Amino acid sequence: MDILLFAIFLAACFGAGATGAMFPTGEWYQRLNKPSWTPPNWAFPIMWTSIYLLIAFAGSRVAGLPGSEYAMGFWAMQIAFNALWTPVFFGLRKLRGALPVMACLWVAVLGATITHFQLDFIAGLAFVPYLIWVTIAGALNLAVARLNPNEPELRPADI
Amino acid sequence: MDILLFAIFLAACFGAGATGAMFPTGEWYQRLNKPSWTPPNWAFPIMWTSIYLLIAFAGSRVAGLPGSEYAMGFWAMQIAFNALWTPVFFGLRKLRGALPVMACLWVAVLGATITHFQLDFIAGLAFVPYLIWVTIAGALNLAVARLNPNEPELRPADI
Numbered sequence: 045m046d047i048l049l050f051a052i053f054l055a056a057c058f059g060a061g062a063t064g065a066m067f068p069t070g071e072w073y074q075r076l077n078k079p080s081w082t083p084p085n086w087a088f089p090i091m092w093t094s095i096y097l098l099i100a101f102a103g104s105r106v107a108g109l110p111g112s113e114y115a116m117g118f119w120a121m122q123i124a125f126n127a128l129w130t131p132v133f134f135g136l137r138k139l140r141g142a143l144p145v146m147a148c149l150w151v152a153v154l155g156a157t158i159t160h161f162q163l164d165f166i167a168g169l170a171f172v173p174y175l176i177w178v179t180i181a182g183a184l185n186l187a188v189a190r191l192n193p194n195e196p197e198l199r200p201a202d203i
Numbered sequence: 204m205d206i207l208l209f210a211i212f213l214a215a216c217f218g219a220g221a222t223g224a225m226f227p228t229g230e231w232y233q234r235l236n237k238p239s240w241t242p243p244n245w246a247f248p249i250m251w252t253s254i255y256l257l258i259a260f261a262g263s264r265v266a267g268l269p270g271s272e273y274a275m276g277f278w279a280m281q282i283a284f285n286a287l288w289t290p291v292f293f294g295l296r297k298l299r300g301a302l303p304v305m306a307c308l309w310v311a312v313l314g315a316t317i318t319h320f321q322l323d324f325i326a327g328l329a330f331v332p333y334l335i336w337v338t339i340a341g342a343l344n345l346a347v348a349r350l351n352p353n354e355p356e357l358r359p360a361d362i
Contacts, residue, residue: 046272049272049273049276052273052276052277052279052280052314053276053279053280055280055283055307055311056276056279056280056282056283056284056311057283058283059280059283059284059286059287059304059307060283060286060287062287062304063287063290066287066290066291066295066297067290067294067295103275103276103279104272104276107271107272107273107275107276108268108269108270108271108272108275109267110267110269111267112266112267112271112275113205113208113263113266113267114208114211114266116262116266116267116271116275116278116279117208117211117212117215117262117263117266118211119275119279120211120212120215120262120275120278120279120282121211121212121214121215121218123215123279123282123283124214124215124216124217124218124219124282124283124285124286125215125218126283127218127219127283127286127287128218128219128221128222128225128286131222131225131226131290131294132225135226135290135294135295136225136226136294138225145218145221148214148218152214152215155211
């Protein structure tokens, strides 16, 4: 494995993951109505750290391979929407507005999983936990939006 | 040019650029002390739209080429930090906290520019306006942080 290349992909993940430190879950999230199957708070940083390590590994395995153009396009697309979701949900409290962001993220992760599998079985496997987790996160976002229909959004001008 | 591949890279740019619509410049930005050479407000959306089109074009030209692994790593890294900067600066008003984000973005854009040039002269050229613009944006961020030393940040709990 090319460690420097892995580090560059991991830096991209760090940029996206930094939104979680900048816009952390706090009292506001605690008091939202959530479904019974909501994962416990401690699961989120563990899952995201694992996912970021796995997809940086996957990206550095397939980058530059012949036919890797779609895998790289989807890799870039997923990290952009990954970075966008947290400020929209936790920063602006747009419970419904975060759903199209989550939908784009899900499509990008599905595309990345398929295209990584086509190039390299291990790289494809490394994307599977991410695909499962964004499916759960998307269902949670939808459930929270439904269970808190009157939760006020913050407009940027209010911030 | 592969239009679908271009569209995927452009979707990544759309994800990053959506932060500009979510966290727009408003009254707060207007009343900040800014240096005399601050670009006019109308220049920002024009520059960013042009840059996003150019880098989506560049990414779709070099993706999958032999030796494109670092170009793709830097492409992914720049879009993640691009998406991160706006919520940190305009959402949390971290004028100084946005500087390390801008530094990471600048390094990623420099790396992308060099590695795209190595693969394809036109793709490298397409990154040059971006490199110039993040240099200006970084200098502006630094100047604004210095000219507004007592500007309060927003803690996420305040939002």
